Structures are given as C-alpha cells and as structure tokens.
Amino acid sequence: MFANQRRSEILHRVQEQKTVSVNELSEKLNVSAATVRADLNSMEKQGLLTRTHGGAMMKEKDDIDKKYxxxxxxxxxxxxxxxxxxxxxxxxxxxxxxxxxxxxxxxxxxxxxxxxxxxxxxxxxxxxxxxxxxxxxxxxxxxxxxxxxxxxxxxxxxxxxxxxxxxxxxxxxxxxxxxxxxxxxxxxxxxxxxxxxxxxxxxxxxxxxxxxxxxxxxxxxxxxxxxxxxxxxxxxxxxxxxxxxxxxxxxxxxx
CATH class of the missing domain: 3.40.50.1360 (Rossmann fold)
Incomplete structure (x- = not known):
C-alpha cells in the first residue's frame, strides 16, 4: 500500500471513529507502529487530524478553515x-x-x-x-x-x-x-x-x-x-x- 493510500485509509477511519490508536492502525494496515506514527505526524502538519498520546483524533469541528x-x-x-x-x-x-x-x-x-x-x-x-x-x-x-x-x-x-x-x-x-x-x-x-x-x-x-x-x-x-x-x-x-x-x-x- 502506497503512503497516499495508507493515509487516505487512516483519515477515513478517523472520520468514522473520531479517535484511533497507533496499535489499531498498525494492525489494520499491516505496517509498523513507526510507519503509522510518521503518517500521523505528517497528517497533523497538513491539518487533517490532531495527534494524541498513542494515536490521533478528528480535528475539532472538522477544522473550521475548511468550511465553505x-x-x-x-x-x-x-x-x-x-x-x-x-x-x-x-x-x-x-x-x-x-x-x-x-x-x-x-x-x-x-x-x-x-x-x-x-x-x-x-x-x-x-x-x-x-x-x-x-x-x-x-x-x-x-x-x-x-x-x-x-x-x-x-x-x-x-x-x-x-x-x-x-x-x-x-x-x-x-x-x-x-x-x-x-x-x-x-x-x-x-x-x-x-x-x-x-x-x-x-x-x-x-x-x-x-x-x-x-x-x-x-x-x-x-x-x-x-x-x-x-x-x-x-x-x-x-x-x-x-x-x-x-x-x-x-x-x-x-x-
């Protein structure tokens, strides 16, 4: 699975579940925890989610800057x-x-x-x-x-x-x-x-x-x-x- 595909799947899970853990994502995506952490850090920099201890959560109010x-x-x-x-x-x-x-x-x-x-x-x-x-x-x-x-x-x-x-x-x-x-x-x-x-x-x-x-x-x-x-x-x-x-x-x- 390419990085973009993996991150799309992570975002989809965050949007559905509101919060996700590194261990859960590592198991579901069949990649290392280090890879998941790198993905989450990159996605936080893009404003797509908020990092938490051990995982990530949906950005509060879906990031108001994206509202039309x-x-x-x-x-x-x-x-x-x-x-x-x-x-x-x-x-x-x-x-x-x-x-x-x-x-x-x-x-x-x-x-x-x-x-x-x-x-x-x-x-x-x-x-x-x-x-x-x-x-x-x-x-x-x-x-x-x-x-x-x-x-x-x-x-x-x-x-x-x-x-x-x-x-x-x-x-x-x-x-x-x-x-x-x-x-x-x-x-x-x-x-x-x-x-x-x-x-x-x-x-x-x-x-x-x-x-x-x-x-x-x-x-x-x-x-x-x-x-x-x-x-x-x-x-x-x-x-x-x-x-x-x-x-x-x-x-x-x-x-």
Missing part, C-alpha cells in the same frame, strides 16, 4: 483574477463542469453576467442556485451527499449522470498542488467525484491560487499530466515551473 463560508472569503482578489482569465476559455454552446470550489464560484459570477449559451454541470449548491437565474444557461446539478457546512455534493451517486453528458471543459480547483502529487484535496468523498469529472471531460483546466501551490493534501484526484492548462495568479517556483514545462502543460498567469 470561511474559504470563500480567503484570497478572493486572486480568485477573481483567475476566474476572469478562465472565463476567456469558454465559448458559446459548450457544456462545462464547475466543481464546488470557491474559485469556480467566482468563475460562475462571470458566467452569470454573460450572454453565452451554455450547459453547466456542477457539484456546487451555491453555484447552481446563482446560475439558474440566467435564462441562457441550462444548469444540471450532480446528485449526491451534502455535508453540514459544505457547498459540495459528494460521493458517486452522480456517476451515471456524468456518463450521459459530453463535457467540453472541466474547471476545477484543489486544496493543494505540487509536482509529485498533482491536484489534491482533503475530502475523500469529494475526491472520488472529482476523479470522475476529470475522466469525463475532454479538457481539464485547473484554477489554483498561490496559497495552494507547492503544498499537498490527503488524496490526489488528478496528476499534472491529466490537465490541459493551469490558471494561477503568480509565477510558480522554478522546480514546479520546470515540471509543467517537462509535461508540456501550459500555465496562464492571471495579472
């Missing part, structure tokens, strides 16, 4: 610049997916005020509610589970819907982006749906502000090679820029 209402206000000017640049890639009569991220919500604001005729598939409750007011838009919301404090539909209930639509572009953000892990997020259930979105769309455009660059989260939903374009607001670090160049994925820096 809080995230929506952070780095808003950067997200608006990214959204304005991303809007230029949308053409009349396309079918696009907008994930439930706050950056895609900023993109949805540009779409709402436009005269473009589009079909919008989205996992964002707020996004769907806003876009339905524009008569030029056909809005399809993906079915699934809604968690408290979240704007996102999660799970694979909407999997069959994605099979039935021909999607030109997926616009997606992430909790973090780096060269080795690609686009990552902290919700295992949301990641499952995002993987399906990436597989469905003809083109995937990642919208990632500078606060998320060169960081990582628990689960990958797309490698850099899986996307066609990154729209961000600042120049990347030399190492990450070199990786994008090597994989021939272009970068649009929104000024």
């Amino acid at each position: 209402a809080v995230r929506e206000k952070k780095h808003r000017s950067e997200k608006q610049r990214i959204a304005a640049a991303a809007f230029e890639y949308i053409e009349d009569d396309q079918c696009i997916i907008l994930d439930a991220s706050t950056t895609c919500f900023e993109l949805a604001k540009f779409i709402k005020e436009s005269t473009k005729r589009l079909t919008i598939v989205t996992s964002g409750l707020t996004t769907a509610t806003m876009l339905k007011e524009n008569p030029n838009l056909t809005v399809i919301i993906i079915g699934g589970i809604v968690r408290s404090g979240s704007n996102s539909i999660e799970g694979l209930i909407g999997h069959e819907l994605l099979k039935k639509v021909n999607v030109d572009i997926l616009f997606t953000s992430a909790y973090a982006l780096n060269a080795s892990d690609g686009l990552t997020d902290f919700s295992l259930y949301e990641v499952e749906l995002k993987r399906e979105m990436v597989a469905t769309a003809r083109k995937t455009i990642a919208l990632v502000d500078n606060s998320k660059i060169d960081k990582s989260s628990i689960a990958t939903f797309a490698k850099i090679e899986d996307i066609e374009l990154l729209v961000t607001d600042q120049a990347l670090s030399p190492d990450l820029a070199a990786y994008f160049s090597a994989t021939k994925v272009p970068i649009d820096i929104a000024n």
Whole structure:
C-alpha cells in the first residue's frame, strides 16, 4: 500500500471513529507502529487530524478553515483574477463542469453576467442556485451527499449522470498542488467525484491560487499530466515551473 493510500485509509477511519490508536492502525494496515506514527505526524502538519498520546483524533469541528463560508472569503482578489482569465476559455454552446470550489464560484459570477449559451454541470449548491437565474444557461446539478457546512455534493451517486453528458471543459480547483502529487484535496468523498469529472471531460483546466501551490493534501484526484492548462495568479517556483514545462502543460498567469 502506497503512503497516499495508507493515509487516505487512516483519515477515513478517523472520520468514522473520531479517535484511533497507533496499535489499531498498525494492525489494520499491516505496517509498523513507526510507519503509522510518521503518517500521523505528517497528517497533523497538513491539518487533517490532531495527534494524541498513542494515536490521533478528528480535528475539532472538522477544522473550521475548511468550511465553505470561511474559504470563500480567503484570497478572493486572486480568485477573481483567475476566474476572469478562465472565463476567456469558454465559448458559446459548450457544456462545462464547475466543481464546488470557491474559485469556480467566482468563475460562475462571470458566467452569470454573460450572454453565452451554455450547459453547466456542477457539484456546487451555491453555484447552481446563482446560475439558474440566467435564462441562457441550462444548469444540471450532480446528485449526491451534502455535508453540514459544505457547498459540495459528494460521493458517486452522480456517476451515471456524468456518463450521459459530453463535457467540453472541466474547471476545477484543489486544496493543494505540487509536482509529485498533482491536484489534491482533503475530502475523500469529494475526491472520488472529482476523479470522475476529470475522466469525463475532454479538457481539464485547473484554477489554483498561490496559497495552494507547492503544498499537498490527503488524496490526489488528478496528476499534472491529466490537465490541459493551469490558471494561477503568480509565477510558480522554478522546480514546479520546470515540471509543467517537462509535461508540456501550459500555465496562464492571471495579472
């Protein structure tokens, strides 16, 4: 089992049981206690859980910084610049997916005020509610589970819907982006749906502000090679820029 798979399983158990012990995880995952401790320490640094004596517990209140209402206000000017640049890639009569991220919500604001005729598939409750007011838009919301404090539909209930639509572009953000892990997020259930979105769309455009660059989260939903374009607001670090160049994925820096 790879480290990311192991840590995904640890997070799943923490979310289900609230608390876990090193010995329990060592037995269930068939790895040493030292490996489990290293995983837990790394996951605590990522803000995914809280270490306790002999184990770990779910982060109090599920880490309020991840609540949609809080995230929506952070780095808003950067997200608006990214959204304005991303809007230029949308053409009349396309079918696009907008994930439930706050950056895609900023993109949805540009779409709402436009005269473009589009079909919008989205996992964002707020996004769907806003876009339905524009008569030029056909809005399809993906079915699934809604968690408290979240704007996102999660799970694979909407999997069959994605099979039935021909999607030109997926616009997606992430909790973090780096060269080795690609686009990552902290919700295992949301990641499952995002993987399906990436597989469905003809083109995937990642919208990632500078606060998320060169960081990582628990689960990958797309490698850099899986996307066609990154729209961000600042120049990347030399190492990450070199990786994008090597994989021939272009970068649009929104000024």
